[in-house]
Amino acid sequence: MTIEGAGTFFESNSIKLNAVSSVEWEIALRKAEKHLNYRLWNRTSFGAHTIENLGVPAKEYYLNFAYMSVIYGNWEWKDDFDLPQQLIRIIDSRISTVVESYKKAKDKNEGRLKDGKYLLTTTEVSQDIESTFYDLEGDEEISEEDLLKAEVQYEEIEQFILESDDEDLIMFWECVKEGYTRNDIAEFIGKTPKQLDKIKEKLLRQIRKEVIKDNGNQ
């Protein structure tokens, strides 16, 4: 993103940012990076989030877009959210905008937008951002290769769960298959959301290598 001038929220965001330390920034960036690893899973080798379309690797593009928008006030940092959450909201909104632009360009048979440049729009993400985390189906195309990768990864997790005698992990995986949300799963298996995070960590350790392999350089 280029700095062609400050946005409407430059001053109000700057006041808030004066209270943000470099450690807090680092945490915000790490949290946003994790979000991007999950959000962009299986989506960077084909379609809207490729280097060909964006000009730079997708993770680079969206993270940079988010923090520059806050620093130069093109997006309002709302009181309702902390810095990491605000970055995530900007990222998701931008992703929607890019996908939309890509689809429109494709519909018009333009192939793709030139040089990956998009207007600085501020499409709002709905207040209930959590619901959008599960709304991934059908928003983008997926290559045969990525489909195959998904199948392999799924089989690996299945195998890992089958060989596991950890009841929590087994239940967790069953709930995932059903498409349950964080609160649903916590209630279903009688754990607090915090305890659920530990179960997730166990599973994530198993698949982390795959995630990094897929998105690490994107």
Next chain:
Amino acid sequence: METNNALKTLRNLYGLFMEINYHTEPADFVSELNDKDTFISVHLKNVMLHRTKAKAMLKKRKFEELKEQFIALKKVGLEKLQELFPPAERVEMVKLFNKFEELTEKDIEAINEDQDFLTFISSIKDKIEDEDGIK
């Protein structure tokens, strides 16, 4: 069909990871700070660089605003400005009024950091706005 199920389940899984991550407290990330992450280091440096640039931009912008206000107030004239304050307040502000009278456009940079004087300028501006329309 199998592939579709696999894809659907993995999408559920990553959706759930996103939700959990979104609700994770920043404090819970502190333990990760020791893990070297080159991607993050590069972007953190970029953030710090742009924060410095943004601060400089903001300072310049404030200075321009102050200059504009100052020139407008000078046009109103010292006598009229003094009349905006009750006599008792006016006495307390003699020093500030004198400073205002002596200052020229060139000196504005020096007062950009003078909080008392900035407050004084701002109070004059408020008085003018209260008087409705002198400005």
